[in-house]
Amino acid sequence: MSAIRRIKTSFAAGELSPELLGRADLRAYENGAARLTNVFILPTGGVRRRPGLRHLGVLPGPARLIAFEFSTEQTYLLVLTDRRLGVWRGDVEVASIATPWTEAQLPQLGWTQSADTLLVVHPEVPPQRITRTSHVAWSIAPWSFEAEPYHRFAPAEVTLSPSATTGSTILTASASIFTAGHIGVVFRIGRKRVRIDALNDPASAVATVIDTLAVTGPTQDWDEAAFSAVRGWPASVCFHQDRLVIGGSRDLPNRLWLSRTGTLFNFDLGTGLDDQAIEFALVSDQVNAIRAVFSGRHLQVFTSGAEWMVSGDPLTPANIQLNRQTRVGSMVERTIQPVDVDGATIFVSRSGRSVHEFAYTDVEQAYQAADLAVLARHIVATPVSMAYDQTRRLLHLVMANGRMATLTLFRAEQVTAWTQQETEGALRAVGEVDGAVYVVVEREGAHRLERFDEALGVDAGMTGTHPTGATTWSGLAHLAGREVLVVADGAPRGRQTVTDGSVTTDPPARDVQAGLAYTHVIEPLPPELMTQYGGRTGPVRLVSVTFRLLETAALAVDLGRGPEAVPFRRLGALMLDAAPPAFTGDRTIRALGWRRDTTRPLWRIEGDVPLPLTLLSVTTEMRLNS
Incomplete structure (x- = not known):
């Protein structure tokens, strides 16, 4: 034997x-497991039962979570729901404002932050600025371009004829180019601006001259605002080298705009001086609708079909270079913002079946996109939200099936370990602010905001303290009629049904937590x-x-x-x-x-x-x- x-x-x-x-021959087999549920992998290789979830509040519906960090002491969680923004500081909502985005539009939102302002874009909605004045004072307003970008949408042979060079003018086109949505849109004729006030017919419009026109009569030298209700609005945005970068729009999905240096809303191309705006299109042998732009070692552009590097130090109209790096592609049906992990950019593939690490290699002087989920393909199933916890080195991805995949990523120690998190109900979104990880959980048809809490061993949980001890503990109205686990003074006290929003402890307790149970599982691979x-x-x-x-x-x-x-x-x-x-x-x-x-x-x-x-x-x- x-x-x-x-x-x-x-x-x-x-x-x-x-x-x-x-595949017992693989090194991963030796250090892997068959099932790891409701646990986190430590960077040192151990396994820990995950923290419980603290209940914070009930939301009006599905939500997107955005981190807003003004300083180390002024961090907020922005919770976007149907036409509403809730501002959370710590575990309390401190402000709320109305927004233009519907519930159906939330998945396509893109954003970036500069100081006390968050810029938010959606291809069907005018871009907005969300501004913080104080902890409880927040406002929202559309962008105001100092000089907006323009584009020629009509065929080159179409001419436009102004009837006057100043004041009110009639614009007559050689083809039907005007729609009702053009009212209020700015056109340029010979680089001079006019604003459309009314339409006579699809080939004729009344306009107000903003800059005195050079001549009247037909001309092919004209264009219109790149962003409008007719042509769509920006799809993605970021800051890079003191420029505001806009990546794609509804009708110009493969185009990039970079503002003037230091003047974030000025997109005037001027004469091509070093600090002036830059504009170009991604042209290749496949569709390249821009899904995200990201400021890393270089300006990185993630499209529906490939990943690109925009180089130039600094970026100027004369030295900018655009090179395709890899051909993975990003998701089209929703926007999942890439995140930075130790200098590499993590993004979700177009297929929704893989997560890639877009990293620059000095040897090849190019980017590579390693698949981080190649050994755990069953875990990644159509991600809908992603956030990185820098403090614990955990990358969280919420899936469409209501589960959450957690990746412990520690490149220096060769740790790439996936686990799965589940709770009673379905996880719908995740966000991280200053080391605190928040999730949106759908339970019994209601969407709730919850936070991972190291002090809790239950989900949808609440805690209470009493200086001398108490037997009745309230605050559980969100779990009315549900069976919960109770922990009193650190000792499990079994299961109780929440009655009138309360549970009891006998004997009295000073510290109590109560909430829904969740089960952890650690199951090894079959023995070699x-x-x-x-x-x-x-x-x-x-x-x-x-x-x-x-x-x-x-x-x-x-x-x-x-x-x-x-x-x-x-x-x-x-x-x-x-x-x-x-x-x-x-x-x-x-x-x-x-x-x-x-x-x-x-x-x-x-x-x-x-x-x-x-x-x-x-x-x-x-x-x-x-």
Whole structure:
């Protein structure tokens, strides 16, 4: 009889796709797992039960979350819902204003921030400026261009004839070019501006001359404002080298505009001086609708079909260069803002099945787009929201199916580990502000704002304190009639049904938390059974499993005999009279019986006890028949 001892010292490969169950030759197999649910992977390779979710408030409906950081002491979460913006500071909404974006338009929003102003764009809505005056004073207004960009939409042969050079003029076109949406739009004739006031017919309009025209009569030297209700509005925006960069619009999806240096709303091309505005199109052999622009080492342009680098130091009309780097493509049906992680730009692919790291390599002097989800393809399924927690090095992606994928990304330590988060209901959006991670959760048809809280072991949770102790705890109206877990003075007190928005504790308690249960699961990959005689398929006998734990108060383990035949072995229980001490060290659990099916994991950690759990390593001892 052969003895095999396996030591798993790291989970740094995270949860692996079922397609890899036969690839024990991979290094990721050694450091991976079959299932990691409601846990985070530490940068050092250990596994920790995720924090609970603190209930903050009920939202009017689906929402987008935007971080707004004015200074280290003035950070806010902006919650955009149907025609409304709520401003949250900490866990409290401090202000709200009306906005022009409907619920259906929220997925296509793009934004960027400069000082106390947030610029927000949507291809169907005039771009807006959201300005902070104080903690509770916020305002919103359309952009005001100092000099807006122009474009010739009509064919080159179409002429425009003004009837006068000043005052009111009649513009007569050689083709039908005017629509009702052109009222208020500025045209240029010989680079002189006129504003459309009324339409006579599709080929004739009444206009007011803004800049005295040179001549009357037909001319082909004319164009119109690039952005308008007729032509659509900017689709993406960022700041780069002291210029405002606009990437694409509804009717000009592959065009880039860069403002004058230091004058963010001046897009006058002038005579091509170094500090003047820049405009050009992305022309290639495929569609390149711009989905995002990002300021990194270079100006990065993410399109529906490829990723581009705009170089030039500094960028000027004379030295700007545009080079396609990779051909992945970004999502079209919604805008997911790229995020920076250690100098690399993370973006979601057009297929919604992969997440890529757009990083510059000095050796090749070019960008590469490595697929971060290649070993966990089953986890990434149409992301709808993304945020990066720099403090804990966690990248969160909310999926269309209501789950959230979490990636621990630590390039220096070669940690690329995916786990999955789920809760009762569905996760719909995620945002991060100064180390605090917020989520929008849909529960029982209502959308709620919640925050990951290290002090909680439950979801949709609330906490309370009393200096001398109390038996009745209110504030749970959002969970009326629901069964919740209660933790009093650090000890689980079992399950209760919320009645009149309250729960009770007997005996009285000073500190209480209550909320919905969530279950964590840690399940290893099937064992690699190699002996001196080669590979084996079974049978195998599990002798013991030793878990190395860190500050763990509860552990439930299934050794494969099933919850009915052999209940979970527990360190810590669901209902205690006093808070269990946190344990650090090794715990060994013995097992009995032979197993013929070696494709199944030998053990599984699973439980919903709302207490901390951190697993550092696992040592497995097995026996095989010779």
